[in-house]
Amino acid sequence: xxxxxxxxxxxxxxxxxxxxxxxxxxxxxxxxxxxxxxxxxxxxxxxxxxxxxxxxxxxxxxxxxxxxxxxxxxxxxxxxxxxxxxxxxxxxxxxxxxxxxxxxxxxxxxxxxxxxxxxxxxxxxxxxxxxxxxxxxxxxxxxxxxxxxxxxxxxxxxxxxxxxxxxxxxxxxxxxxxxxxxxxxxxxxxxxxxxxxxxxxxxxxxxxxxxxxxxxxxxxxxxxxx
Amino acid sequence: xxxxxxxxxxxxxxxxxxxxxxxxxxxxxxxxxxxxxxxxxxxxxxxxxxxxxxxxxxxxxxxxxxxxxxxxxxxxxxxxxxxxxxxxxxxxxxxxxxxxxxxxxxxxxxxxxxxxxxxxxxxxxxxxxxxxxxxxxxxxxxxxxxxxxxxxxxxxxxxxxxxxxxxxxxxxxxxxxxxxxxxxxxxxxxxxxxxxxxxxxxxxxxxxxxxxxxxxxxxxxxxxxxxxxxxxxxxxxxxxxxxxxxxxxxxxxxxxxxxxxxxxxxxxxxxxxxxxxxxxxxxxxxxxxxxxxxxxxxxxxxxxxxxxxxxxxxxxxxxxxxxxxxxxxxxxxxxxxxxxxxxxxxxxxxxxxxxxxxxxxxxxxxxxxx
Numbered sequence: 001x002x003x004x005x006x007x008x009x010x011x012x013x014x015x016x017x018x019x020x021x022x023x024x025x026x027x028x029x030x031x032x033x034x035x036x037x038x039x040x041x042x043x044x045x046x047x048x049x050x051x052x053x054x055x056x057x058x059x060x061x062x063x064x065x066x067x068x069x070x071x072x073x074x075x076x077x078x079x080x081x082x083x084x085x086x087x088x089x090x091x092x093x094x095x096x097x098x099x100x101x102x103x104x105x106x107x108x109x110x111x112x113x114x115x116x117x118x119x120x121x122x123x124x125x126x127x128x129x130x131x132x133x134x135x136x137x138x139x140x141x142x143x144x145x146x147x148x149x150x151x152x153x154x155x156x157x158x159x160x161x162x163x164x165x166x167x168x169x170x171x172x173x174x175x176x177x178x179x180x181x182x183x184x185x186x187x188x189x190x191x192x193x194x195x196x197x198x199x200x201x202x203x204x205x206x207x208x209x210x211x212x213x214x215x216x217x218x219x220x221x222x223x224x225x226x
Numbered sequence: 227x228x229x230x231x232x233x234x235x236x237x238x239x240x241x242x243x244x245x246x247x248x249x250x251x252x253x254x255x256x257x258x259x260x261x262x263x264x265x266x267x268x269x270x271x272x273x274x275x276x277x278x279x280x281x282x283x284x285x286x287x288x289x290x291x292x293x294x295x296x297x298x299x300x301x302x303x304x305x306x307x308x309x310x311x312x313x314x315x316x317x318x319x320x321x322x323x324x325x326x327x328x329x330x331x332x333x334x335x336x337x338x339x340x341x342x343x344x345x346x347x348x349x350x351x352x353x354x355x356x357x358x359x360x361x362x363x364x365x366x367x368x369x370x371x372x373x374x375x376x377x378x379x380x381x382x383x384x385x386x387x388x389x390x391x392x393x394x395x396x397x398x399x400x401x402x403x404x405x406x407x408x409x410x411x412x413x414x415x416x417x418x419x420x421x422x423x424x425x426x427x428x429x430x431x432x433x434x435x436x437x438x439x440x441x442x443x444x445x446x447x448x449x450x451x452x453x454x455x456x457x458x459x460x461x462x463x464x465x466x467x468x469x470x471x472x473x474x475x476x477x478x479x480x481x482x483x484x485x486x487x488x489x490x491x492x493x494x495x496x497x498x499x500x501x502x503x504x505x506x507x508x509x510x511x512x513x514x515x516x517x518x519x520x521x522x523x524x525x526x527x528x529x530x531x532x533x534x535x536x537x538x539x540x541x542x543x544x545x546x547x548x549x550x551x552x553x554x555x556x557x558x559x560x561x562x563x564x565x566x567x568x569x570x571x572x573x574x575x576x577x578x579x580x581x582x583x584x585x586x587x588x589x590x591x592x593x594x595x596x
Contacts, residue, residue, distance in 0.1 A: 124312030127277055127385075128326050128375075129302030142316045217316035219359035 003188030019196060022173035025091065025166060026159050029098035033155060037103050038148065041110025042136070055111060062104040070162045073097050074169055094163070094171035101162055102155045109151025113144035146216045153208040160201045164193065174200075227253050228274065228383060228415060233283035235269050235439075243269045245439040246283070251432065253382070254413035258420060258430035262462075266439040267419050271385050274417060275301045287383060302329050305376035305384035305414070309391040311368050313360040319345070319371050320356040326379040344374040347408060366397040373405065377412075384416045390425070402428055403546075423462065427451070427473045428548065435459055447474055452590050471589050472550035477543045477577055480585040481566045485510045485576040490519060490534040498527035508563045510573055511537045518542050518565045518573040542567040545574055549585075552577055 008015055044055035068076070077097045082088035117140050125139045167175030177193030180186070213221070228251045235244040244266040251257040259267035272278040274285055276297050285292045292300055313322050323341040324332075332340070342352040348370040360368055369390060376384055390398045390405075402425065409416070420426055426433050427447040435442045435450060443455045451467045451474075454460040464470065486509040488497045501509065501524045511520045511533055520537030527536060541559035543552040543566050555564055556579060566575045 118310075118312070120308060120310030120312035121314060122312075123277070124306065124308055125314070125325075127275060127301060127306035127308070128378075129298040129300070129329055130325075131298050134329070139314060219314075219316045219318070219361060 003186075007188055007192050015192065015196065018172065018174050018176050018193075019200065022160070022163055022175075022197070022200070025094060025098065025163050025171060025173050026156065029095050029159055029163070030102050030152075030156050032095070032099045033102035033106055033159075034152065036099070037106030037155075038110050041107045041148075042114060042141075045111050045114040059108060059111065062107050065100050066104045070097070070101065070165050071168070073100065074165060078169060089170045091171050093169055094166035098159050098163060098166070102159045105151040105154040105158070106148075107151075109154075110144065110148050113147030113151075114140050116147070117143045142217050143220070146212060146220060149208070149212040149215055153205065153212065156208060157201050157205050160204060161197060164197050227251065227288055228417070229286045230270070230274075231284045231286065233270065233273060233285060234281050235266070235273060235278060236281045242439055244273070247436070247439075247441045248283075249434055249441060249444050251415055251417065253415050255431040256409060256414075256416040256418055256429055257432045257434060258418045258426040259434050259436060260420060260423065260426040260430075261436035261442075263421055264438075265436040267421075267434075267436050268387055270436070271387060271417050271419050274383075275304045275306060275385055277301075298329075302326055302379065303381050303383070305378070305381040305386075307372050307376040307384070307386045307389045309388040311372040311392070313368060313371060313375070315360050318357050318359055319350075319363070320352075322360070322371060323375045323378050325375060326381075330379050332379070340378065340380075341374075344377055347377075348374050349404065350374075365393045366401060369393055369397075369401055370404075377414075382415060384414050386416060387419045388421070389418075391420070398425075405429075423464070423470065424473060427470055435462065437462075448589060468586060468590070469550065471586060472553060472582075473548045474589060475549045475585055476545075477547045477549065477552050477566055478545045480549075480581050481543075481545070481575040481577045482581065483575045485565065485573060487512050487573065488522065488533050489513075490532065490537075492533045494527040494529060494531045494533055494536055497522070497533055498524060501527070508561075508576075510565045510576065512573050516573060517571045518567050521561065521563070521565060540565070540571075542571065543577055544569070549582055553582065 040058065044051060044058050065073070074093065074097045077093045077100075078088040081093050081096075086092070121139060121143070122135060125135050130138065163173050164175035164178060166173055167179045174193050174196045177189045177196070181189030181191075181193060230248055230250070233244060233247045234242070236242050247266070247270055249257075259270060261267045269278055273280050274287075274292070276292060280293065287304075314325070317325075320338070320341045323344055324337045327337040327340060341356065345352040345355055350367065350370060355363075355367070355371075360371070363371065369392070373386075373389060376386070390401050393401070406429065418429055420429075430447055432445065433447055433450050434444045437458050443450060443459050445453075448471070450459060451463055451471050454463055486501075486504065486506050488509050488511050490511055490513060497509070501507070507524050509522060510518055511522060513519050518540055520534075520540045522533055522537045526538075527533070538561070539559070541555055541561060541564060543555055543564045545566050545568055552564060556562065562579045564577045565573055566577050568574055
C-alpha cells in the first residue's frame with residue numbers, strides 16, 4: 001500500500017496522464033453510444049407491429065452483446081478488424097468494444113422510459129392537436145429524461161470499469177498499471193490502477209446522480225410530489 | 227352544430243365497435259353518450275376528433291366534413307378532456323392550460339390572460355395555482371385544471387370522456403354542479419361520455435343511449451325515462467325511473483314564491499292565532515335581514531314562549547338544488563315543507579311534498595305525450 005502511495009507521490013504526472021487517457025477513452029465511447037443509443041431507442045419505441053419487432057430484435061442483440069465476457073468481446077473486435085485489414089490494436093478496437101458495451105443501458109432505458117410515459121398523457125396531448133414531433137419533444141422526452149439519464153449513468157460507470165481491460169490491447173488508460181503490475185508481480189502498480197478506476201467510477205456515479213436531479217423537470221421531482 | 231352521419235367503426239379483426247350511428251347536436255347543447263361499457267360510446271366520441279379513424283360514414287362540424295380537415299388543426303379546435311385527465315406533470319398548471327393556445331401560436335400575453343381567466347372561472351385563484359405542478363393538486367383540483375385546459379383556446383365544441391369519473395362521489399357532484407353553471411354561461415356544444423345514468427340525466431340536454439355499437443335511443447332525459455323505445459332502454463333506465471326523474475327538476479321550478487313568516491321574538495300565542503286564522507300549519511322564521519333561521523309547526527306553538535324557543539332547526543333547500551336533494555332533506559328532517567333559500571340563506575319561498583308529487587306526475591305525462 002505504501003509503495004503504491006510512493007508512485008502517486010513521485011510520479012503524479014504518469015498517473016494523471018493515464019487517468020486522462022482513461023477518461024478520454026470512456027468519453028469517446030459513451031459519446032458515440034449516446035449518439036447511437038438515444039435516437040435508436042426513440043425510434044424503436046414507436047407504435048406499430050413492425051416497430052415492435054425491430055425493438056425486440058435490437059434489444060435482444062444488445063442484451064446478447066452484454067452477456068459476452070468483456071475480454072472476449074475485445075478479442076472478437078480485434079479479430080473482426082484484422083480480418084478487414086484494419087488496425088486491430090490500440091484505441092480504435094477498444095473504443096468499438098466499449099461502445100458495444102455502453103450501448104445497452106442507454107438503449108434500453110431510452111426505450112423503456114418513452115414506452116413508460118402514461119398513455120393518458122400521450123392521448124390528451126394527441127387529442128389537443130399535438131403533432132407526433134411535438135408530442136416527442138414537448139411531452140415524451142421531458143418525461144423520459146430522468147430514466148434516460150439513469151441509463152447513461154449506468155453506462156458511464158460500467159464503461160469506466162471495463163475500459164481498464166482495454167490496456168490489454170494497447171489502448172492505455174488506467175488498465176496500463178494493472179497490466180504491468182500483473183506482468184511484473186508488482187502489487188503497488190496493481191493497486192494504483194484498480195483503486196484509481198474505482199475512485200473515478202464512484203466519482204462519476206455521484207456526479208451523474210447530481211446531473212440526473214438537475215435535468216429532471218421540476219414537476220417530477222420527489223420533493224414536489226408529496 | 228355537430229352531425230354524425232351513418233358512422234361505423236370496424237376493426238381489422240372484424241370487431242364492429244360502432245354500427246351506423248347518426249345523430250345531431252345543435253349549438254350550445256350538451257349531449258351525453260350513455261351506455262354500458264363496450265357499447266361504443268367512447269369510440270364514437272374519439273371518431274369526432276379522429277383519434278380513432280372512421281371506417282364508414284361522415285362527421286360534420288358546422289357543415290364541414292371532418293374527414294377533409296387537417297387532423298391536428300381539427301383537434302386544436304375541439305376541447306378534449308378525459309377521465310385520466312392526462313395533465314402534463316412536467317408543466318405548471320398555467321402551462322398545461324396554455325397547451326392549445328401555444329399550439330395555435332397565441333402571443334404570450336394573450337395566453338397568460340386566458341389561463342388566468344380560466345382559473346378564475348374554475349374557482350382556483352391564479353395567484354395561488356398558476357405556478358403549481360399537477361402533483362401538488364388534489365384530485366378535484368386536477369379535474370378542474372383538466373376542464374380548464376380543454377377550454378384553453380375557447381373551442382366551440384368540447385369532447386369530454388367521463389371527465390368527473392376518477393374522483394370521489396362528493397367532489398364529483400360538486401364539480402358537476404359547477405360545470406353546469408359554467409356551461410349555462412359559455413353555451414358550448416358538448417359531447418359528454420358516461421356510463422352513469424344519474425350523471426347523464428343531470429348533465430344532458432340530450433342523451434344518446436348506445437348498446438352493442440348501435441344508437442338505441444336519442445332524446446331528452448325525460449323522453450328516455452318516460453318513453454323508452456324498447457326493453458333495453460327500459461331496463462337501463464331501471465324501475466326507479468320516477469326517482470331518477472327527480473334529478474330533472476330543480477327546486478326553483480316548483481317552489482312557491484311566497485311563504486308565511488314570523489319573527490324570532492314574536493309571542494307563540496299570537497303567531498298561533500294568526501296561523502289558525504289563515505289556516506296554515508307551518509311557517510318560516512326569518513331574522514331582520516330576511517335570513518331563514520328555523521321553521522315552526524302550529525302544534526308546537528303554545529304557552530307564553532317566543533317563537534325562537536319552539537322553532538325547529540333550519541332545514542332548507544338551496545334554490546339551485548335538484549329535487550332528489552330536496553326530498554332527501556325532507557326525509558332526513560321529517561318535514562313536509564321545506565324553506566327555500568339562496569346562498570346567503572335568505573328566504574325565497576317554500577317547497578312542499580305535494581308540489582313535488584304533482585310536478586313528477588306532470589313530468590311523466592309530458593314525457594309520454596311527446
